[in-house]
Amino acid sequence: DSGVTQTPKHLITATGQRVTLRCSPRSGDLSVYWYQQSLDQGLQFLIQYYNGEERAKGNILERFSAQQFPDLHSELNLSSLELGDSALYFCASSVAGGANEKLFFGSGTQLSVL
Amino acid sequence: EDQVTQSPEALRLQEGESSSLNCSYTVSGLRGLFWYRQDPGKGPEFLFTLYSAGEEKEKERLKATLTKKESFLHITAPKPEDSATYLCAVRGGGADGLTFGKGTHLIIQP
Numbered sequence: 001d002s003g004v005t006q007t008p009k010h011l012i013t014a015t016g017q018r019v020t021l022r023c024s025p026r027s028g029d030l031s032v033y034w035y036q037q038s039l040d041q042g043l044q045f046l047i048q049y050y051n052g053e054e055r056a057k058g059n060i061l062e063r064f065s066a067q068q069f070p071d072l073h074s075e076l077n078l079s080s081l082e083l084g085d086s087a088l089y090f091c092a093s094s095v096a097g098g099a100n101e102k103l104f105f106g107s108g109t110q111l112s113v114l
Numbered sequence: 115e116d117q118v119t120q121s122p123e124a125l126r127l128q129e130g131e132s133s134s135l136n137c138s139y140t141v142s143g144l145r146g147l148f149w150y151r152q153d154p155g156k157g158p159e160f161l162f163t164l165y166s167a168g169e170e171k172e173k174e175r176l177k178a179t180l181t182k183k184e185s186f187l188h189i190t191a192p193k194p195e196d197s198a199t200y201l202c203a204v205r206g207g208g209a210d211g212l213t214f215g216k217g218t219h220l221i222i223q224p
Contacts, residue, residue: 002157042214042215042216043158048210092157099146100146100165105159
């Protein structure tokens, strides 16, 4: 068990809808990362937060947004969903968000857009 | 743009049969090369970080090595519990976040 908690484990929704994925980092970790994993693209970095502030942005679509709250949990909001958004979404955390810190990943949220 | 290519895509070995997984990379200013293990239905689990060419790290039956263009994950006398997808990732000087390869799916048959 990595100590990173993601909910829900599975989410099935329809095109055009909006969903929210939730992540609680390991106790003591200040930085949260979101990654998307699909069969054809592999793991893609979406966004990083550190202590409530956005620190780095990757291949995140404008329809997607995230935030990190004062209690350090994070939410990833996906809107106007398309079939191609179906994927496994992972949250990871690290102590201070440094470039070479090892990441601890949650078990992911499997999103299916029908 | 940082790029990571892993080979082979899949590898089936008999228990005790040693082999190596390859990770080729192009990156601007390597800040670290990472190996992760991913089991079905779970998130990646950290194995190693390598920082410079010539560096080696070991953990149980696994040894990771690094050159200027590639990294190898050597697995010695593997056991069925070593079956997993092994992911390689790099952190470049100009990139935010890790760039992952698509992984090698390793199956160890008893």
